[in-house]
Amino acid sequence: xxxxxxxxxxxxxxxxxxCARLAAERYDIALNYRSDQAGxxxxxxxxxxxxxRVILCRADVSKPEDITAMFAQIxxxxxxxxxxxxxxxxxxxxxxxTDLSYARMREMFDVNVIGAILVAKEAVLxxxxxxxxAIVNISSAAARLGSANTYVDYAASKAAIETFSKGLSxxxxxxxxxxxxxxxxxxxxxxxxxxxxxxxxxRFASSVPMQRTGxxxxxxxxxxxxxxxxxSYVTGTVLDVTGGR
Ligand code: NAP
Numbered sequence: 001x002x003x004x005x006x007x008x009x010x011x012x013x014x015x016x017x018x019c020a021r022l023a024a025e026r027y028d029i030a031l032n033y034r035s036d037q038a039g040x041x042x043x044x045x046x047x048x049x050x051x052x053r054v055i056l057c058r059a060d061v062s063k064p065e066d067i068t069a070m071f072a073q074i075x076x077x078x079x080x081x082x083x084x085x086x087x088x089x090x091x092x093x094x095x096x097x098t099d100l101s102y103a104r105m106r107e108m109f110d111v112n113v114i115g116a117i118l119v120a121k122e123a124v125l126x127x128x129x130x131x132x133x134a135i136v137n138i139s140s141a142a143a144r145l146g147s148a149n150t151y152v153d154y155a156a157s158k159a160a161i162e163t164f165s166k167g168l169s170x171x172x173x174x175x176x177x178x179x180x181x182x183x184x185x186x187x188x189x190x191x192x193x194x195x196x197x198x199x200x201x202x203r204f205a206s207s208v209p210m211q212r213t214g215x216x217x218x219x220x221x222x223x224x225x226x227x228x229x230x231x232s233y234v235t236g237t238v239l240d241v242t243g244g245r
Contacts, residue, residue: 006023012043019219023227072228113160135178169235178234226239
């Protein structure tokens with residue numbers, strides 16, 4: 001029997017990679033990444049040991065032409081698209097709003113918001129054709145907290161994705177497509193180092209009510225639950241995976 005097909009953006013590392021490894025037991029996977037070829041290959045190999053068919057889709061989600069090419073590749077390789085984890089995302093260096101540059105804000109919103117919306121749009125077009133599908137957009141606890149003195153632009157980009165998730169859900173849920181968002185809290189991935197603050201997760205652990213950071217695998221379990229039939233009456237909502245933060 002053929003497996004459902006899942007697209008995960010930003011799956012060469014961190015939360016996206018954990019989602020791929022957890023999903024591989026059940027789904028065939030279109031595994032998107034931007035630059036980390038070695039990371040993507042390693043995740044692919046792990047997924048294949050669980051019987052998944054995996055295609056690697058190198059695409060920068062901030063570039064509309066890359067998204068078009070990625071979906072052309074998916075259309076050529078798979079019979080349809082059943083699920084999407086809209087996960088690719090970036091943070092910036094720690095800064096106050098008065099220090100934010102236009103270029104940084106532009107990139108933040110091009111990747112975290114416009115890229116995610118364009119990917120969701122293409123996914124919905126394919127899901128609508130078969131009147132079924134599930135989408136999880138990865139937000140952040142920052143959308144609630146605002147992230148003052150660190151990255152307010154990032155927090156605002158994640159708030160936008162939550163509002164988008166609710167609106168898209170209302171548009172498509174009667175057609176059999178569920179759309180939810182998930183807010184990770186402070187999760188041990190490479191994103192903090194990429195934002196210039198490698199010790200961030202460890203430093204903030206004591207501010208979490210559970211007194212610890214989360215793992216990418218703990219986030220992946222929530223994401224895969226939202227995609228699954230176990231969540232068949234769950235749409236237009238946001239799930240916190242934040243240790244209580
Ligand atoms: P990560 O370890 O830095 O991984 C980010 C992934 O996104 C990588 O696979 C990266 O690909 C990909 N990516 C980045 N920009 C891209 C682009 N323009 N096009 C396509 N792929 C792109 O980050 P993470 O911590 O797993 O974060 C995943 C998601 O969770 C993000 O949306 C993030 O905002 C959210 N989140 C994370 C935390 C946390 O504490 N870690 C908390 C809340 C929310 P390449 O490396 O191949 O370029």
